[in-house]
Amino acid sequence: MRITTVLIPLVFLVAGCSSGTPVVTIVVPPGPDLTVSALVRVGATWKFLDDGTDQGTAWREPDFDDTTWASGQAEFGYGDGDETTLTNFGPDPANKFVTTYFRREFQVDDPAQVVDALLTLLADDGALVYLNGIEVVRDNMPVGAIAFSTLATGAISGTTETTRRVNAIDPVLLRQGRNVLAVEVHQGDITSSDLSFDLDFLISTGAPFVVRGPYLQQVTRTSIIVRWRTLRPSESRVHYGAAADALFLNAGSDALATDHEVLLTDLTADTVYYYAIGTSTGLAAGADDSHNFRTAPAAGSTRSIRVWVIGDSGTANINSQRVADAYRAFAGNERTDVWLMLGDNAYGSGTDAQYQAAVFETYPDFLRTTAVWPTIGNHDAVSADSPTESGPYYDIFTLPRHGETGGIGSGTEAYYSFDYGNIHFICLDSQDTDRAVDGAMLTWLQADLADTMAEFVVAFWHHPPYSKGSHDSDDAGDSGGRLRDMRERALPLLEAAGVDLVLTGHSHSYERTVFLNGHYGTSDTLTPAMILDGGNGREAGDGAYAKNGAAGAVYVVAGNAGQTGGGSLDHPAMSISLNARGSLVLDIGPGRIDGRFLDEGGVVQDTFTILRGE
Amino acid sequence: MQIAEVTRRLAKAPRDARLHLRRGELYRRHGEWDRAIRDLTRAHALSPDLITVSFVRAHTLREAGRHREALTAIDVYLVRHPDHGTALLERARDLHALRRHAEAADAYTRAFARLATIRPGFYLAQARALVAAGRSADAVRALDKGIARLGSALPLRVYALELELEQKRYAAALARLDRLLAKARRKEKWLVRRGEVLLAAGRPQKARADFARALAAIDALPARHRNAPVMKKLRTTAEQGLRKSRGN
Numbered sequence: 001m002r003i004t005t006v007l008i009p010l011v012f013l014v015a016g017c018s019s020g021t022p023v024v025t026i027v028v029p030p031g032p033d034l035t036v037s038a039l040v041r042v043g044a045t046w047k048f049l050d051d052g053t054d055q056g057t058a059w060r061e062p063d064f065d066d067t068t069w070a071s072g073q074a075e076f077g078y079g080d081g082d083e084t085t086l087t088n089f090g091p092d093p094a095n096k097f098v099t100t101y102f103r104r105e106f107q108v109d110d111p112a113q114v115v116d117a118l119l120t121l122l123a124d125d126g127a128l129v130y131l132n133g134i135e136v137v138r139d140n141m142p143v144g145a146i147a148f149s150t151l152a153t154g155a156i157s158g159t160t161e162t163t164r165r166v167n168a169i170d171p172v173l174l175r176q177g178r179n180v181l182a183v184e185v186h187q188g189d190i191t192s193s194d195l196s197f198d199l200d201f202l203i204s205t206g207a208p209f210v211v212r213g214p215y216l217q218q219v220t221r222t223s224i225i226v227r228w229r230t231l232r233p234s235e236s237r238v239h240y241g242a243a244a245d246a247l248f249l250n251a252g253s254d255a256l257a258t259d260h261e262v263l264l265t266d267l268t269a270d271t272v273y274y275y276a277i278g279t280s281t282g283l284a285a286g287a288d289d290s291h292n293f294r295t296a297p298a299a300g301s302t303r304s305i306r307v308w309v310i311g312d313s314g315t316a317n318i319n320s321q322r323v324a325d326a327y328r329a330f331a332g333n334e335r336t337d338v339w340l341m342l343g344d345n346a347y348g349s350g351t352d353a354q355y356q357a358a359v360f361e362t363y364p365d366f367l368r369t370t371a372v373w374p375t376i377g378n379h380d381a382v383s384a385d386s387p388t389e390s391g392p393y394y395d396i397f398t399l400p401r402h403g404e405t406g407g408i409g410s411g412t413e414a415y416y417s418f419d420y421g422n423i424h425f426i427c428l429d430s431q432d433t434d435r436a437v438d439g440a441m442l443t444w445l446q447a448d449l450a451d452t453m454a455e456f457v458v459a460f461w462h463h464p465p466y467s468k469g470s471h472d473s474d475d476a477g478d479s480g481g482r483l484r485d486m487r488e489r490a491l492p493l494l495e496a497a498g499v500d501l502v503l504t505g506h507s508h509s510y511e512r513t514v515f516l517n518g519h520y521g522t523s524d525t526l527t528p529a530m531i532l533d534g535g536n537g538r539e540a541g542d543g544a545y546a547k548n549g550a551a552g553a554v555y556v557v558a559g560n561a562g563q564t565g566g567g568s569l570d571h572p573a574m575s576i577s578l579n580a581r582g583s584l585v586l587d588i589g590p591g592r593i594d595g596r597f598l599d600e601g602g603v604v605q606d607t608f609t610i611l612r613g614e
Numbered sequence: 615m616q617i618a619e620v621t622r623r624l625a626k627a628p629r630d631a632r633l634h635l636r637r638g639e640l641y642r643r644h645g646e647w648d649r650a651i652r653d654l655t656r657a658h659a660l661s662p663d664l665i666t667v668s669f670v671r672a673h674t675l676r677e678a679g680r681h682r683e684a685l686t687a688i689d690v691y692l693v694r695h696p697d698h699g700t701a702l703l704e705r706a707r708d709l710h711a712l713r714r715h716a717e718a719a720d721a722y723t724r725a726f727a728r729l730a731t732i733r734p735g736f737y738l739a740q741a742r743a744l745v746a747a748g749r750s751a752d753a754v755r756a757l758d759k760g761i762a763r764l765g766s767a768l769p770l771r772v773y774a775l776e777l778e779l780e781q782k783r784y785a786a787a788l789a790r791l792d793r794l795l796a797k798a799r800r801k802e803k804w805l806v807r808r809g810e811v812l813l814a815a816g817r818p819q820k821a822r823a824d825f826a827r828a829l830a831a832i833d834a835l836p837a838r839h840r841n842a843p844v845m846k847k848l849r850t851t852a853e854q855g856l857r858k859s860r861g862n
Contacts, residue, residue, distance in 0.1 A: 409766020440735035550842035
């Protein structure tokens with residue numbers, strides 16, 4: 001990549017920026033710098049030995065003679081039905097061979113050009129990988145010397161069996177010319193029903209490999225944060241501009257990091273930018289049409305805002321995929337402006353690995369084009385240390401503490417607010433923050449509500465104030481009283497300030513209220529006076545909900561983007577209750593909010609509209 | 615689902631302290647305090663050296679409202695990890711709940727010194743402990759430390775303001791209000807409060823001006839905000855303040 005530093009009026013680069021002659025680094029981003037080569041691909045041909053003999057240690061060496069070994073194409077193994085080459089486990093199914101050996105050679109022309117190497121391994125149950133005789137990966141194997149008879153640390157099962165685990169390999173181990181990968185796959189149990197092996201081995205001559213992201217945070221009218229992860233420490237650099245082949249601006253840091261975070265500033269409102277990530281000398285991802293974002297519109301904009309809402313989505317399985325696919329098909333080319341996650345974003349404990357599967361490998365396309373705004377759920381909280389705001393949830397997300405995105409700074413990432421166009425979004429923490437009315441969160445909430453001029457106020461958190469799904473809001477003991485607390489304490493404050501829409505998850509269902517005001521007790525205390533409009537809220541049905549004054553809000557439970565959970569689904573405040581997976585799609589334009597529940601099959605099962613009467 | 619899995623493993627290894635710890639933590643997350651504490655107590659009995667158990671057990675006891683036992687458990691943990699910030703914070707919260715306010719306030723100070731990130735709520739808790747201990751001036755100083763450290767800390771600013779008023783430190787209260795006003799996009803709430811402070815300080819003319827400005831600000835709001843219950847209530851307060859400032 002050629003980089004030149006010149007003096008150029010900034011106004012020539014980004015319309016709307018102030019004039020002047022600051023020093024701007026101009027990057028001429030040639031596509032070829034995004035250079036990745038596969039040294040060994042998934043499904044490659046390998047030599048292998050599956051006769052149950054102990055090969056000692058000589059077989060790992062590059063010069064070992066493997067000409068008598070069999071040859072076959074990955075995936076290797078037995079017992080799962082997805083193998084291309086079946087391997088032999090011996091004559092006794094109750095006493096299977098513990099170790100099976102694999103070797104493959106490949107060529108490297110100029111190892112000095114390689115800046116990063118990445119080996120992605122599928123091994124059931126455990127494996128050791130050697131590159132030119134040096135151990136480079138130890139996967140699910142005990143520490144210390146490994147013998148022919150050493151069992152893997154434990155038998156793996158479920159989705160772990162098919163999870164390909166990513167490993168950084170030191171490129172200095174590569175040799176010019178012939179190189180050899182040698183792999184020994186070990187059973188975790190001699191009675192194990194299956195064995196699997198495959199891998200791919202990639203090198204980059206541009207920038208370190210990206211293993212997470214890029215993903216976007218805290219979009220405003222003039223700024224956005226771009227984050228990504230590499231396994232190898234490198235500088236953090238985002239190249240951006242008005243077109244994928246015109247990334248004339250860059251920002252970043254020279255400090256070496258694996259979790260990269262770059263703030264882009266001085267952007268123009270409601271403008272699409274393209275970007276790439278990497279270093280000053282190489283691109284790791286982007287510089288194509290799929291890496292772009294749009295800045296938030298200015299207050300007063302009349303453009304309709306598309307909001308995608310998913311709750312309890314963190315199952316990392318076909319269910320969450322289907323929900324996402326349904327929205328992809330529904331949205332088509334229409335951009336998602338705001339993306340809300342209602343908690344339980346990564347089951348079962350919100351670990352970093354679970355976030356990798358449930359978020360980063362489930363929604364990569366959304367993550368690189370739309371900033372995500374999450375709230376914490378009870379499952380995310382298992383691995384998060386809320387008092388110190390550490391752990392995966394807090395490490396992964398960069399959330400506003402100081403009012404960077406509009407609203408009043410809360411001083412914490414646990415609860416925050418942001419403005420997007422004419423909408424003020426408020427995220428509360430119903431899981432791990434004091435819910436007392438005179439506590440810090442609800443004190444902040446009152447001040448934040450009293451400071452917004454937005455046309456609409458949308459609040460979201462995890463625990464639903466009204467639900468008869470997999471959680472019961474009438475049960476004061478449900479979830480430690482969190483449902484009750486939020487209903488009794490947060491709702492009066494929100495309604496007093498004229499909140500329009502409240503979104504929650506936790507119950508694995510879709511439940512949507514009629515137009516409510518003042519219902520803070522259990523479901524048996526609901527009175528007609530609290531129902532401002534008991535219709536279905538559909539313009540083509542009973543009519544839209546008309547918000548003529550400040551009173552009236554719709555409450556939606558949408559904790560169903562990954563699973564369903566049943567329940568009686570008969571809360572009397574609900575207009576509709578469904579035991580179905582899906583997501584909520586909102587379109588918020590001048591004077592109106594249109595909501596649609598989109599199920600996993602792509603069918604819109606509910607619609608509602610709130611019209612502002614002024 | 616996870617609890618069932620750990621229970622299945624425990625059936626095979628009933629003396630595995632780590633499994634009891636794991637299940638106890640899962641029960642805790644589901645709010646099943648008794649089951650959680652039973653597992654954690656068992657884990658401690660099986661492996662007294664597994665010091666993490668003391669920490670999780672203390673946390674669980676605190677969530678269950680059993681602060682005296684929680685304090686004992688966290689003190690065991692702190693013997694081994696005397697500088698553990700989160701444990702020090704847990705100890706402060708237990709002392710606070712046990713109404714040992716002065717000790718709690720000091721414990722908060724020790725914890726804050728060890729923590730990289732402190733939520734506004736903990737500074738608020740420390741200030742409340744100091745007030746309960748009869749040390750309101752110290753509480754204001756503690757809040758100011760929090761404000762200096764956190765930057766955005768509106769609840770701390772509001773509580774400091776109220777404490778200044780309780781101590782009849784009107785000038786200090788007005789200075790704090792001016793800072794809030796300067797940052798606010800919507801001024802009416804703070805103008806009304808400022809009017810109230812000025813009235814209390816015996817400055818009705820100034821108060822009248824602020825109440826009038828507040829009412830004008832409310833009138834200028836779009837109807838959706840002006841008609842919100844919280845604004846109607848504020849209007850009533852401003853109008854009452856205006857009358858009082860006129861001596862009515």
